[in-house]
Amino acid sequence: xxxxxxxxxxxxxxxxxxxxxIWQLAADARLVSPVFLPGPDKAWAALERGIASGELLDKLLxxxxxxxxxxxxxxxxxxxxxxLIGISPAARAWLGPTLEFLRPLPASAIVPVxxxxxxxxxxxxxxxxxxxxxxxxxxxxVHGFAAVEPRLYEVSRALxxxxxxxxxxxxxxxxxxxxxxxxxxxxxxxxxxAVVGEMLASREGLGLWILLSARAFRAPDLFAGVxxxxxxxxxxxxxxxxxxxxxxxxRLPPG
Amino acid sequence: xxxxxxxxxEPLIRFCGVALTxxxxxxxxxxxxxxxxxxxxxxxxxxxxxxxxxxxxxAGLYLPTEGQVLYGGKPVAGPRQDIAIVFQDYxxxxxxxxxxxxxxxxxxxxxxxxxxxxxxRIAALLxxxxxxxxxxxxxxxxxxxxxxxxxxxxxLAQEPSVLLMDExxxxxxxxxxxxxxxxxxxxAASSGATVFFVTHDLEEAIYLGDRVVALKPNPGRVxxxxxxxxxxxxxxxxxxxxxxxxxxxRTLFDFIKEAEA
Ligand SMILES: Nc1ncnc2c1ncn2[C@@H]1O[C@H](COP(=O)(O)OP(=O)(O)OP(=O)(O)O)[C@@H](O)[C@H]1O
Ligand SMILES: [Mg+2]
Numbered sequence: 106x107x108x109x110x111x112x113x114x115x116x117x118x119x120x121x122x123x124x125x126x127i128w129q130l131a132a133d134a135r136l137v138s139p140v141f142l143p144g145p146d147k148a149w150a151a152l153e154r155g156i157a158s159g160e161l162l163d164k165l166l167x168x169x170x171x172x173x174x175x176x177x178x179x180x181x182x183x184x185x186x187x188x189l190i191g192i193s194p195a196a197r198a199w200l201g202p203t204l205e206f207l208r209p210l211p212a213s214a215i216v217p218v219x220x221x222x223x224x225x226x227x228x229x230x231x232x233x234x235x236x237x238x239x240x241x242x243x244x245x246x247v248h249g250f251a252a253v254e255p256r257l258y259e260v261s262r263a264l265x266x267x268x269x270x271x272x273x274x275x276x277x278x279x280x281x282x283x284x285x286x287x288x289x290x291x292x293x294x295x296x297x298x299a300v301v302g303e304m305l306a307s308r309e310g311l312g313l314w315i316l317l318s319a320r321a322f323r324a325p326d327l328f329a330g331v332x333x334x335x336x337x338x339x340x341x342x343x344x345x346x347x348x349x350x351x352x353x354x355x356r357l358p359p360g
Numbered sequence: 361x362x363x364x365x366x367x368x369x370e371p372l373i374r375f376c377g378v379a380l381t382x383x384x385x386x387x388x389x390x391x392x393x394x395x396x397x398x399x400x401x402x403x404x405x406x407x408x409x410x411x412x413x414x415x416x417x418x419a420g421l422y423l424p425t426e427g428q429v430l431y432g433g434k435p436v437a438g439p440r441q442d443i444a445i446v447f448q449d450y451x452x453x454x455x456x457x458x459x460x461x462x463x464x465x466x467x468x469x470x471x472x473x474x475x476x477x478x479x480x481r482i483a484a485l486l487x488x489x490x491x492x493x494x495x496x497x498x499x500x501x502x503x504x505x506x507x508x509x510x511x512x513x514x515x516l517a518q519e520p521s522v523l524l525m526d527e528x529x530x531x532x533x534x535x536x537x538x539x540x541x542x543x544x545x546x547x548a549a550s551s552g553a554t555v556f557f558v559t560h561d562l563e564e565a566i567y568l569g570d571r572v573v574a575l576k577p578n579p580g581r582v583x584x585x586x587x588x589x590x591x592x593x594x595x596x597x598x599x600x601x602x603x604x605x606x607x608x609x610r611t612l613f614d615f616i617k618e619a620e621a
Contacts (some may be wrong), residue, residue, distance in 0.1 A: 186436045259421060264470040264518065265441040274466065308444040355457045355498040 131288045151325035152332060165333055167310035168299050171227075172337070175234025176295035182235065183242025183291070184284060191245075191250020191280070192272060204243070212237030213299055216305060230302030237270040237298045238291035245287030249280020282356065292345060296338050313338075369399070372388055372397040372554050373418055374523070377427035380413060386579040387413050390427060393573065393582060396544065397521075398604050400548055400555045404612070406620050410580025411558040415524050418556060419445050431522075444515035446525040447512060450507040454499040460486060463496045464582055467517035481517065489513045489543065492523035504534035505540060509543075516547065522554045530560060538596050541568060562612045566605055576619050582618060586612065 125145050131137065132144030143151075155161030189196045190204075215236055223229035253276055261271045303312030311330045318327035350357075371394035380388040388410050395401050401514050416422045420438040431435040447453040466483045473481065486492050486544050486572070489509040491502075499507050508528055515523060525544070528594050529537040536601050544566060548555050565572045568590050577581040590604055599605055 107550070254452050256447060256449060257455070259445075260447070260453050261447045261470075262421065262439045263419060263443070264467050264468045264514075265439065266466075270470065274469070275455070276457070353457075355459075355500065 107237040107250065111343070139324070140322055141324055143328060147325040148328035148332060150327035151323075153331055155326065159312075161314070161329065161333065164309060164311045164314045165337070166328070168296075168303065168312060168334070169337055170339075171230055171302065171308070171310060172292075172295045172299040175231050175299060176238055176292055178231060178235040179238035179291055180288060183239045184246050186251055187243045187246025187275070188280075191247045192276060193232065208240055211258075212294075218225055220306075224232065227308060229264040229305075230299070230308055233302050234298040237318065238295040238314065239295065240283070241290035245283040245290075246280055249283030250276050253279045253281075282317050285345075285353065289342065289345055289349075293338065294340055296334070296341070298354050300334065313315050364439075371395055372432060373556075374430040375417075375427070376430060378417060378424040378429055379426035380394075380410075380417065380422060381425045382422075384611045388417075389579045390515045391580075395554060395556065398552050398554055400545075400557065400559045400568060400570045402559060402571060403573045403575060404559060404584070405445045405575030405580075406558075406577055406616065409575040409577035411575060412526055413575040414415040414525050414575070415445075415556060417445055417559055418522070419443055419524055429453050441518055442520050443522045443524060444518045445507075446511055446521035446523065446528045448513055448530055450504065450511045450528075450531075451499070453511055454507060454514075456499050459498055460491055460502070460513075463499065463510055464514050464517050467514045483572065485513045485517055486510075490517065490548070503542065505532050506534065508540065510542070512540075513549070513598070516551070519551075520553055522556065523548065525555065527558050527560060529564070535585065537564075542594075542596065544568070545561035545592075549593070553567070562616065563600070563609060566590070566612065567599060572608075574612065574615055574619070584615060 111242065113342075132139065132142055132147075136142075138148075153159065158318055163348050170219055186200070190200055191197075191207050215231055219229045219232045219236075222233060256280070258271070262277055266274065297308065300312035301317075302308065303310040304316045307313060311334050315330040318324070318330060373393075373395040375391045375393040377390040377392065378388065379386070379390045388537070391414070403414060406413070409508075413422065417424060418431075418436065418538075419435045420429075420440060420443070422481055455466065458466065461479075461482050464485050465478055468478050468481060483492065486495050486575055489510055489512055491513065493504060494502060494506060499510065502510065511606055528544075529540050532540065541564065544555070544557075547553075555568075557565070559568075562572075566588055571588060572586045574583045574585070575581065586608060588604075588608060590599055
């Protein structure tokens with residue numbers, strides 16, 4: 106890390122700490138009733154309690170599991186179908202209009218459909234996550250596959266690469282930067298839909314925990330759940346960035 | 361080379377009345393051109409006269425609308441692995457996500473070279489074009505001249521009988537260009553490959569070629585051919601000062617000026 110990056114990092118931490126301090130001051134001054142807004146000290150205590158008892162950890166694992174599985178499902182489908190569409194004009198012609206129809210549908214609109222088919226089950230939640238997180242991945246993959254430098258196709262013909270080699274060695278790596286952008290977006294969508302799905306289908310997880318805490322006026326527990334959710338989003342994005350930096354290191358400046 | 365396969369008088373590449381129409385436009389009028397095995401043929405002509413098109417016909421990237429391109433006596437039906445192409449835009453012809461080694465490896469992978477044999481071959485090829493120190497760099501980290509060297513190494517990995525080069529040094533500075541000219545001459549001599557070399561630069565054509573083919577535009581056709589009777593190996597100073605070089609240069613300059621008038 107360069108000196109300026111360390112400085113920026115320190116500054117961003119400082120901003121975060123300031124916000125927490127303001128939150129604490131606001132809570133201590135009782136600007137909002139403590140029934141709705143506990144201070145960070147109370148939220149932190151609730152978080153510690155929940156983790157110590159193992160209760161919050163269970164919820165955390167439930168939500169993370171749902172998010173990851175739904176996201177993987179969407180990624181596999183999105184990249185697979187996207188590659189197919191990107192590589193084959195016929196597939197584009199056949200599937201294109203259907204996809205254009207489905208794409209703008211908000212994930213919430215298909216929740217009733219999913220419930221009708223799958224009930225208030227784990228499968229329903231996964232289906233909703235998969236559907237919602239699919240689009241960024243699919244569109245990014247299609248774009249990445251379609252944007253292959255034509256010269257590279259000529260190179261592959263001159264070298265005598267097989268069709269599968271062209272897909273795996275030219276088109277896919279070419280689409281990778283786009284795919285990573287899609288994966289990142291999809292991850293966010295997956296977390297949101299995991300929480301919403303839990304609330305709707307009453308599956309064990311942070312989303313349900315937050316909902317129930319709110320209903321029972323257990324504000325510190327509610328905030329503990331929100332903090333955990335934030336951490337999940339933050340950590341997963343960080344992890345993905347690390348993988349991306351490694352996979353796309355050819356795009357880094359020289360050195 | 362396999363001297364038994366063909367009598368030496370038979371050309372390796374033969375254009376038999378090859379004409380090309382693309383999108384209703386006549387690009388090439390019927391062309392007759394023979395290229396001998398091991399010959400170094402340079403092609404010059406004003407922009408848009410069909411030099412690249414001619415090269416693509418040999419490569420099998422275009423198929424003629426009339427006539428045939430014969431390769432070893434058989435019609436060219438598509439690209440083949442023993443004909444390698446060095447593209448002008450090296451920046452676009454390399455895989456940016458693969459290192460120098462990886463880019464050379466691509467050709468070996470296409471050939472089905474066993475994985476165990478690849479590293480040694482790659483190292484030898486990179487050494488041959490002077491990139492041994494840069495095996496692990498990505499194309500984005502290499503200079504233009506190095507990228508073009510890398511593309512040449514990838515083509516050599518194909519062990520081609522024919523090397524097609526489309527203005528390969530057009531975008532390079534004079535020093536790099538001269539160094540690469542001599543490298544290509546060395547590689548062609550040591551491999552015995554037939555070279556078809558497109559260039560804008562008349563002096564480059566004379567310096568490199570056994571023969572210079574001059575094209576005329578609208579539609580593209582062969583205007584004239586010039587035998588280059590200069591001793592080999594060529595030398596950047598001696599060859600360029602040779603009276604025959606100067607005479608040819610004069611002839612070609614006059615010819616091109618006339619064609620463009
Ligand atoms: N795919 C194509 N479709 C239609 N016209 C084409 C196509 N490719 C080339 N042409 C036309 O054919 C002519 C010859 O093109 P070509 O690229 O062979 O010229 P060139 O001699 O290589 O020119 P330059 O020196 O600028 O590279 C040009 O007029 C060009 O517009
Ligand atoms: Mg050209």
